[in-house]
Amino acid sequence: MMKLKSPPVNSLSLELLTEFAISLEKLENNRACRGVIITSSVPKIFSSGLDITEMCGKSMEHYTEFWRAVQEIWLRVYSSSMVTVAAVNGSSPAGGCLIALSCDYRIMAENPKFSIGLNEAQLGIVAPFWFKDTFVNVVGHRIAERSLQLGSLHSAPEAHKLGLVDELVPEEKLMEKAAAVMAQWLALPDHARQLTKTMMRKPVVDRLVAHREEDIKNFVTFISKESIQKSLRMYMEMLKKRKS
Numbered sequence: 001m002m003k004l005k006s007p008p009v010n011s012l013s014l015e016l017l018t019e020f021a022i023s024l025e026k027l028e029n030n031r032a033c034r035g036v037i038i039t040s041s042v043p044k045i046f047s048s049g050l051d052i053t054e055m056c057g058k059s060m061e062h063y064t065e066f067w068r069a070v071q072e073i074w075l076r077v078y079s080s081s082m083v084t085v086a087a088v089n090g091s092s093p094a095g096g097c098l099i100a101l102s103c104d105y106r107i108m109a110e111n112p113k114f115s116i117g118l119n120e121a122q123l124g125i126v127a128p129f130w131f132k133d134t135f136v137n138v139v140g141h142r143i144a145e146r147s148l149q150l151g152s153l154h155s156a157p158e159a160h161k162l163g164l165v166d167e168l169v170p171e172e173k174l175m176e177k178a179a180a181v182m183a184q185w186l187a188l189p190d191h192a193r194q195l196t197k198t199m200m201r202k203p204v205v206d207r208l209v210a211h212r213e214e215d216i217k218n219f220v221t222f223i224s225k226e227s228i229q230k231s232l233r234m235y236m237e238m239l240k241k242r243k244s
């Protein structure tokens with residue numbers, strides 16, 4: 001099991017992304033490890049998505065390093081040879097949703113206050129093509145298109161209805177259910193499951209691998225724009241105001 005642990009909200013900072021990638025690599029290289037459950041140790045939050053402070057007021061070099069780390073974590077989770085189950089035990093906007101979408105199966109705690117989705121549009125930013133492709137491959141084109149354009153965050157019941165999560169279970173049963181799903185998936189021979197997963201996911205993975213540097217350049221150019229920086233600053237201020 002891998003538990004995201006970066007209070008208060010598990011925002012995906014460069015440090016957390018780097019630690020996460022190293023831990024995944026270790027598990028991937030351990031032949032005895034055939035599956036991983038990804039969850040959070042922060043109450044009520046799976047992950048608040050990319051750490052916005054990593055994308056605000058920093059240098060081009062920093063944005064480059066940060067975006068490479070975001071790409072890396074997606075490549076590792078999405079193309080993992082292990083069975084990956086997301087036990088979504090809290091809210092999971094944007095980058096947090098991407099982590100869950102990249103797993104093989106998603107189980108979410110049945111709490112209508114928890115929400116999940118790719119809400120980038122609400123921040124005035126645009127989810128890159130590989131976020132979009134991952135989303136489309138889970139929920140289909142129409143639902144993804146509407147949800148991405150509106151930057152929707154879906155409550156747990158709504159997310160289940162849309163197919164964004166596979167199952168809802170009472171919060172106290174989440175880990176038990178995740179273990180049961182893992183056992184079910186691990187009952188199959190690894191080679192058949194892994195080859196099938198590769199067949200299904202390779203086109204999307206290959207697309208980023210082929211355009212990785214271009215994607216970094218696009219991100220750095222986009223995020224460095226004063227208008228985008230202003231949107232992000234306003235969003236952070238809104239989060240702080242909402243709190244007080």
Ligand SMILES: CCCC/C=C\CC(=O)SCCNC(=O)CCNC(=O)[C@H](O)C(C)(C)COP(=O)(O)OP(=O)(O)OC[C@H]1O[C@@H](n2cnc3c(N)ncnc32)[C@H](O)[C@@H]1OP(=O)(O)O
Nearest residue numbers: 009011048049050051052053093094095125126239240243
């Ligand atoms: C081209 C670019 C493509 C980029 C692709 C992906 C982009 C992203 O992933 S952007 C991140 C999007 N995330 C969000 O929109 C979530 C924002 N956060 C929230 O909605 C709430 O914080 C959340 C529901 C997760 C939790 O709510 P609360 O428990 O009520 O906590 P607070 O809102 O009080 O937050 C505590 C503390 O954390 C700061 N915070 C929250 N999220 C982030 C974040 N993603 N990055 C950085 N910091 C974050 C928040 O401002 C509070 O800070 P303080 O006021 O200093 O305590």
